[in-house]
Amino acid sequence: MEQSVSHQSSNALRGFRVQAPLVDSVSCYCKVDSGLKTVVEARKFVPGSKLCIQPDINPNAHKSKSSRKERSRVQPPLLPGLPDDLAIACLIRVPHAEHRKLRLVCKKWYHLLAGNFFFSLRKSLGMAEEWVYVLKRDRDGKISWNAFDPIHQLxxxxxxxxxxxxxxxxxxxxVLSGFHLYLFGGRDPLRGSMRRVVFYSARTNKWHRAPGMLRKRHFFGSCVINNRLYVAGGECDGIHRTLRSAEVYDPNKNRWSFVQDMSTAMVPFIGVVYDGKWFVKGLGSHREVMSEAYDPESNSWSAVSGGxxxxxxxxxxxxxxxxYALDCRDGCKxxxxxxATDSWNKFIDSKLHFGSSRALEAAGLVPLNGKLCIIRNNMSVSLVDVSSPDKQVESNPQLWENIASRGHFRSFFVYRHFVVQLSTPPEWKS
Incomplete structure (x- = not known):
């Protein structure tokens, strides 16, 4: 399970009017290449995601002044009767759930919503939204992704x-850069272990290819630290089945590189980033339980033990x-x-347990709008406010909320796989 994110302000949710800056729409479109890895004609970028945060563009970027004037003269307005800067001020206030429809209106709207400026402006005005993306597998073994919109609870x-x-x-x-959902490695039933990497862009609502990993591997560990993707261990079809190798993907350079090998070969089954380090726990070559921690600052692995x-x-x-960790199958503790004591303590109990069936088992735990979000195998969702642990659930029911009912996907065999959090604006928080 991995995670991500960016916040939508409560003022925006209440309909609070935020004054949008008026912009020159002719100079606010940043060109992105087919790999979505570089942005040209922009003066400044958001580190780690190549995002334009200033709409002003180099005036010499176009071939000639006459061609620029001709282009601006021929282009129709975004909204008839309004200057494009006012039209953009209106469009950025449309919820992300409706962006799929906006892209279908015309090519100009599609390029606006797929570009960097539109999402950067929404972020700067506090209109960023935070969604949770969940992988499910049906009874035939086919996988698909679904996105949960917490605002409309859909x-x-x-x-x-x-x-x-x-x-x-x-x-x-x-998730890298807050709006790119990556799938990498794995084992194809026919082709065996893979190095392949693909990613989904929340801006274009499409899947794209990315550079493959350096080693084929499946059932490995992965995490994101400082907007870099780390993978380690796992298995590979062939003689050396269990792996020690580890590698990192930097989206700024759009390439993979090896980092220090693990101390011993391992197939991780749990991992978390905590206190700046990546902790993994898994099975060694002889099926013994092992634990290690990776420090990206020193590029080193060390054995860990204790409580x-x-x-x-x-x-x-x-x-x-x-x-934090869940303490029961239905995720209600x-x-x-x-x-300080190197121990795990009881924290919050929902006082309402759903049972111990496989369908009700908690599949993932991710942060959502400052709270902990629990996703269960039947696609039900609960939010836990961990900011006030001293309050009692009985006196403050808002501490533990069930915001999505059970049974949305009862026709599917939805058991634990991956639950990740994807933020629609360009920002990542570990």
């Missing part, structure tokens, strides 16, 4: 995944410097790790 399907991932097993998923590892269970997540 699930929406994503475009079909690329064919190589329709039936893959043991692949990784992560944190022995009491560590999945799903887990780090939020605001604290490490939370524990928190106490570094």
């Amino acid at each position: 699930w929406q399907p994503l475009p079909p995944v690329p064919r190589e991932y329709s039936e893959a097993l043991g692949f990784g998923c992560a 944190m590892v022995s009491g560590w269970r999945n799903p887990s997540i780090s939020l605001n410097g604290k490490l 939370l524990r928190v790790y106490d570094g």
Whole structure:
């Protein structure tokens, strides 16, 4: 399970009017190449995501002044009767759930919504939205992704995944730059272990190819630190089945590179980023339980033990410097790790347990709008406010909310796989 994100202000949700800056629409479109990896004609970028945060463009970028004037004269307005700067001020206030419809209006609207400026402006005005994206597998073994909109409390399907991932097993998923959902590695039933990498863009609502990993691997560990994707361990078809190697993908350079190998070969089954390090727990070559931690600053692995590892269970997540884990199958009990005593303590109990069936088992734990979001196998969703643990659930029911009812996907065999959080604006928080 991986995570991500960016916040929508409560003022925007209440309809608070935010004055949008008037912009020159002719100079606010940033050109993106086919790999979505570079932006030209922009003066400034958001680190790690190549995003234009200033609409002013180099005036010499076009071939000639006459061609620029001719282009601006021929282009129809975004909204008839309004200057384009006012039209953009209106369009940025449309919720992300409706952006799929806006892209179909005309090519000019499509390029506006797929560009960097539109999302950067929404972020700067506090209109960024935070969605949760969930992977499910049907009874025939086919996988698909669905997005949960917490504002309207609705699930929406994503475009079909690329064919190589329709039936893959043991692949990784992560979010980079806040709006790119990556699928990488895994094992194809026919082709075996893969190096392939694809990603979904929330701006274009499409899947794209990315550079492949350096090693084929499946059932490996992965995490994101400082907007870089790390993978380690796992298995590979062939003689050396269990792997020690680790590598990192930097979206700024759009390439993979090896990092320090793990101390021993491992197939991780749980991992979390906590206190600036990546902790993994898994099975060694002889099926023994092992735990290691990777420090990206020193590019080194070290063995870990003690109360944190022995009491560590999945799903887990780090939020605001604290490490949380679910303590029951239906995800209705939370524990928190106490570094001073090196132990896990009881934290919050919902006082309402759904049962221990496989369909009600908690599949993932991700941060959502400052709260912990629990996703269960039947696609039900609960939010837990961990900011006030001293309050009682009975006296403050808002501490534990069920915001999506059960049974949305009862026709599907939806058991634990990946749950990631994807933020529609260009921002990532670990």
